[in-house]
Amino acid sequence: MSALAERLTEVEERISAAASRANRDRSEIELIVVTKNHPAQLVLDLLDLGVNSFGENRDQEAAPKAAEVASATAGKEFNYLWHFIGQLQSNKVRSALSYASVVHSLDRPSLLDALIKASAERTNPLEVFIQLNLTDDPGRGGIEPKDLLSFAEQVASASCLRLKGVMGVASLDKAPEQDFETIQKASQSLVEVFPEAKYISAGMSEDFEAAIDFGATHLRVGSAITGKRQY
Numbered sequence: 397m398s399a400l401a402e403r404l405t406e407v408e409e410r411i412s413a414a415a416s417r418a419n420r421d422r423s424e425i426e427l428i429v430v431t432k433n434h435p436a437q438l439v440l441d442l443l444d445l446g447v448n449s450f451g452e453n454r455d456q457e458a459a460p461k462a463a464e465v466a467s468a469t470a471g472k473e474f475n476y477l478w479h480f481i482g483q484l485q486s487n488k489v490r491s492a493l494s495y496a497s498v499v500h501s502l503d504r505p506s507l508l509d510a511l512i513k514a515s516a517e518r519t520n521p522l523e524v525f526i527q528l529n530l531t532d533d534p535g536r537g538g539i540e541p542k543d544l545l546s547f548a549e550q551v552a553s554a555s556c557l558r559l560k561g562v563m564g565v566a567s568l569d570k571a572p573e574q575d576f577e578t579i580q581k582a583s584q585s586l587v588e589v590f591p592e593a594k595y596i597s598a599g600m601s602e603d604f605e606a607a608i609d610f611g612a613t614h615l616r617v618g619s620a621i622t623g624k625r626q627y
């Protein structure tokens with residue numbers, strides 16, 4: 397087995413174990429493999445291993461990579477999706493939406509406007525997660541939990557978007573469980589108003605098991621699977 401296959405299997409096993417400890421069904425948890433800092437070939441290797449959800453955080457890197465993967469897989473029966481997970485500049489929205497089916501990092505009203513403009517003519521609605529600001533600093537990116545419902549209303553009223561739920565990145569200066577609990581509580585208040593927006597994008601290489609305990613449905617795991625960054 398390749399080192400990549402071994403790391404993928406190990407993460408899969410840890411996800412299953414964490415799900416069963418939390419009395420959750422493994423099938424309600426989606427693993428997104430974050431391929432940033434790695435070349436298109438790694439994506440192709442992961443496709444061969446059965447991975448079909450990939451995450452990228454910078455359009456400058458992701459756009460050419462997605463194009464390369466598309467041409468390398470043309471005519472083959474691969475079915476896969478790109479998830480955009482990083483801060484998205486408004487002037488990169490059109491490019492990002494040319495390959496991404498899901499945006500996890502809807503973090504500000506101006507990005508909402510840009511997403512609505514750019515997805516007006518989509519055949520399938522763009523799936524979005526609202527990214528929460530988990531710090532005490534309102535200047536940091538993300539929607540503050542107290543503003544979540546009013547912002548969610550604006551998202552939900554855009555017919556070209558489908559609100560999936562909330563997303564968060566645990567901050568480094570406290571235990572991730574505290575942030576995951578904040579995300580879970582925010583999710584519960586969101587679901588009361590928008591029952592379909594029940595998904596939670598949380599958990600990375602260092603903390604995905606804790607995220608599973610707090611209801612994460614979409615894990616964004618990079619280095620634990622991909623290994624050291626290649627550039």
Ligand SMILES: *Cc1c(COP(=O)(O)O)cnc(C)c1O
Pocket residue numbers: 430432453481482565599600601602616617618619620
């Ligand atoms: C890079 C990144 C990840 C994955 O991080 P790892 O520690 O490599 O698992 C997840 N989410 C976001 C937003 C990222 O930028």
